[in-house]
Amino acid sequence: MVGAAIAAAGVSLPGGVAAAAGRGGAKARCAVPGVTPDDVLVPPGSTGLINERYYQRRIKAYLDYATDFERFGSPPGIATHLIQAHRDPDYEWNITGVTVDELARVWTQIDEWRDTRDFNFMYLNWVYVLGRGDTPMTTIDPAVITAIEQRLIANRYRYNDPLPDDRVDHLWYWSENHRIIVLANELLAGQFLPDEVFTVTGLTGAEHATRAKPDILEWIDERARFGFFEWHSNVYMAKNITPLLMLCELSDDAEIVQAAAMALDLCLFDMASHYHRGSYVAPHGRTYKKDKMTARDADTYGFGKFLFDDTDPDFVTPTDTTTTFFCAAKRYRPPFLIHKVAREDDPTVTRERHGVYVDASEPINDNPVAPFGYDFDDSANLNFWWSTGGIGMWQLADMSVAEADKYRLWEGDAFQLITQLRDVNGGDVERIKAWEQANHMILNLGFLAEGNTYAYRTQQVALASVLDHRKGEMRDQVHMWQATIDTEARVFTNHPMTDVAASTDWGEDGEPGYWTGEASMPRSAQYRNSAIHIYQPAYDETTDPILAVVFAYRDFTHAYFPQDHFDEIVQLGNWTIGAKDGGFIALWSWRDPEWRAYDPTVNATNGMTEPFDLVAPGGPDNVWICEVSTED
Incomplete structure (x- = not known):
């Protein structure tokens, strides 16, 4: 794997991966028991890491650009100024502009349980930490802090958590990036508010953090074993990087910090080995017209500009949801090898394999063989399989329909097309399976496969x-x-x-x-x-x-x-x-x-x-x- 390659090149890694048998493969574990979250990673400036003077210059370049803007309705926009204020005691900004009312659109998305609200929670976690400083320029309105806490407590973190009869949850929990974001949010919410009873589950914050930890490690193990299901995405690689950095920097669990740093190394190495003149020059498992016609529109552009600085065009947004938080990082630094690979001038060839192969055209049978022990009929594996985009595979139809029925998934906005396809077959699972198998080349359009x-x-x-x-x-x-x-x-x-x-x-x-x-x-x-x-x-x-x-x-x-x-x-x-x-x-x-x-x-x-x-x-x-x- 990439982490092993980095280690072989002589770069100091923030830990190791120990092999374990069974489903999930290699397990991320803390290499040195008893260490704290603040010293489990190799400290910035150490041999093998990116040059610290260069890194600080890149932080300055981005913050000098971004703090020229006021975006008080945007959590990353708020975080930009808070980061600068923490770095520079003499920095002054319009901190009174950060109000509950300014964030009304964010609250509405969260309160209505809309899709992608997990993104905003991720950014609000930083505002919550940075905005409770000990100086006037790092202390935001306490009402905003309270509003964040209320929503951390009231949020629904799992698709199979209790769902009130009068509520519909529209979040798509299952893509590769949403899985780690939701889990990271749950862990940090529980860490921030360990004694509070969370509304949806009745669990305490501490219990939520405990619940999230093994699933975070499982997600990281999957990346070590299978690579990225959303391979080389110039949209969603950024949405892997951001929660992993958040765990590195904000978690108080040393094992989580170390494992997240290892996964973060993999993400950055993937970008670096496919980086050319400001572009993430790879095929993309997932992207859109809005992101791929020019590198400057890609969600990874700003971070690539920040880390590698090998293109003339400047930053394009002052609320870059990846770069902003790397400017706040104190624990994590990329290995120098990653920077060297990105800036390599000699011709290179990079060959990789990502994902999981399944033959959606195979004849229907009662016991389809699932690869790597991720049984198709075990609901514990639904998150894994749906994160491959394989919701249209006949092998998953029994489990998918049962879970959607049980947890009212059909009612969510993201399920509208899926619901229509179910209704065409009268909700009959056997008809659905036959239809999916016969038309796998069409209905399995989201499957990222190998x-x-x-x-x-x-x-x-x-x-x-x-x-x-x-x-x-x-x-x-x-x-x-x-x-x-x-x-x-x-x-x-x-x-x-x-x-x-x-x-x-x-x-x-x-x-x-x-x-x-x-x-x-x-x-x-x-x-x-x-x-x-x-x-x-x-x-x-x-x-x-x-x-x-x-x-x-x-x-x-x-x-x-x-x-x-x-x-x-x-x-x-x-x-x-x-x-x-x-x-x-x-x-x-x-x-x-x-x-x-x-x-x-x-x-x-x-x-x-x-x-x-x-x-x-x-x-x-x-x-x-x-x-x-x-x-x-």
């Missing part, structure tokens, strides 16, 4: 793909491959489900849509600087009459090739070649490609004036070949 990724980097250009991944099948949020020169000059292909959005909002798209996801996955292969992507859908309108209406894909494939962001574009036959700053990207289409014209008053162009949408009409089957090179 991702074998390959990335090639040079100083001037990068190329990365996920190899032979669910070929011909639909994926709702995947990003298959990408060739990259810098934050803006990038190329990738796509089989669209919908037509281009009739909107001037650049981020608007479906899931899958015109740029987001894939209506059908290509079969991809790559060796160093060359890759081939063969599109051949495994389903069509004859597969299922109902699904043909809901999931009617476009009769073409296309490429994003933004001419505005290259120094030169040349077309030779079916080749389109872009050049910039010593890097070259060449793309070939078997079907004759043509530029699609956009009217910016009808379809968003993000300010681009030259065509960027290279369409290969004539059918959804096509072959695209990409080769990257340098002027050397």
Whole structure:
């Protein structure tokens, strides 16, 4: 694993991983019993860690930028000023602007048990700690502190916790990132308020913290064993990094601090080994149009800029939900090797395997064999399986329907489409299983499966793909491959489900849509600087009459090739070649490609004036070949 690689390179790690048999594999354990949370990690400035003077300069650069803004309705915006005030006793800011009323939208989301409220709890935990300082500039209105405490106590932390008859919980608890965020929030809520009785469960805070700990360690063990289910996500890797840092810095449990630091090393190494000129240049298990058309829109951009500083564009938001809290970190520092890998100029190849393979097309039987002992019919494994996105697998239908019935999951906003698919089959589990098995290439659109990724980097250009991944099948949020020169000059292909959005909002798209996801996955292969992507859908309108209406894909494939962001574009036959700053990207289409014209008053162009949408009409089957090179 990556942690072992870092250790082998001679970098001081904040602990080790001891093997344990049975489900979950390797178990994160504290290497030195009796140590405290403050001394379990190698201290900042130690040999093997990132240079501390450099790190402090990066903190200053971000805080100098971010504290020019007042965002008192945003917990990260508040935290930015509190962090600066803790660092600089002479710093002054409008601390009286932090009021209960300013945070009204945050309270509403939490009080109504809306989805992603766990994100705001994560940021409020920092406000709660930083805002109870001992100076005027680090002591926020006590009413805000009380409001946070009230909501920590009143929150529901598990999908199977008691649910009042008059309430609906809309939180999606089950993705890889939500799982660790919710667990980290539960542990810290219990730590902060150990003697309080929490409303939903009747447990004390201390009991909640005790309940959360083994599940946090289990999640970390999964990452050591299986990698990341949401592999290389330029959206959700940030949502793994932020809760892990929060545990490193705010937990009072040394074992949790150490395990979280180990997992954090893995996250940062993953980013570093796929980092190029400000871009997280990897295929992404999950992403969206709003995040992938330019590196500056990715949730990982600001943190990459902060940690690696290898691109000219500046920070893009003063409320970056990852960078902000790294500026407050006192215990954790990244290994120097991570920084060195990110800044490597020599050509590199990175090959990785993430996730779990399951054949959703296998014939239905009463006892499907589950990999690694995670039985499909054991509700204790629901969090694991749903975090793979496999909610549409027939193997999980019995357990999924039973749990959804038992805990009223159908009523949540996030279950609307799933509920419709259940109702089409009259709620009959056997019919659901048969339908899912026959239409696995469509209904299992969220399954992240096993991702074998390959990335090639040079100083001037990068190329990365996920190899032979669910070929011909639909994926709702995947990003298959990408060739990259810098934050803006990038190329990738796509089989669209919908037509281009009739909107001037650049981020608007479906899931899958015109740029987001894939209506059908290509079969991809790559060796160093060359890759081939063969599109051949495994389903069509004859597969299922109902699904043909809901999931009617476009009769073409296309490429994003933004001419505005290259120094030169040349077309030779079916080749389109872009050049910039010593890097070259060449793309070939078997079907004759043509530029699609956009009217910016009808379809968003993000300010681009030259065509960027290279369409290969004539059918959804096509072959695209990409080769990257340098002027050397």
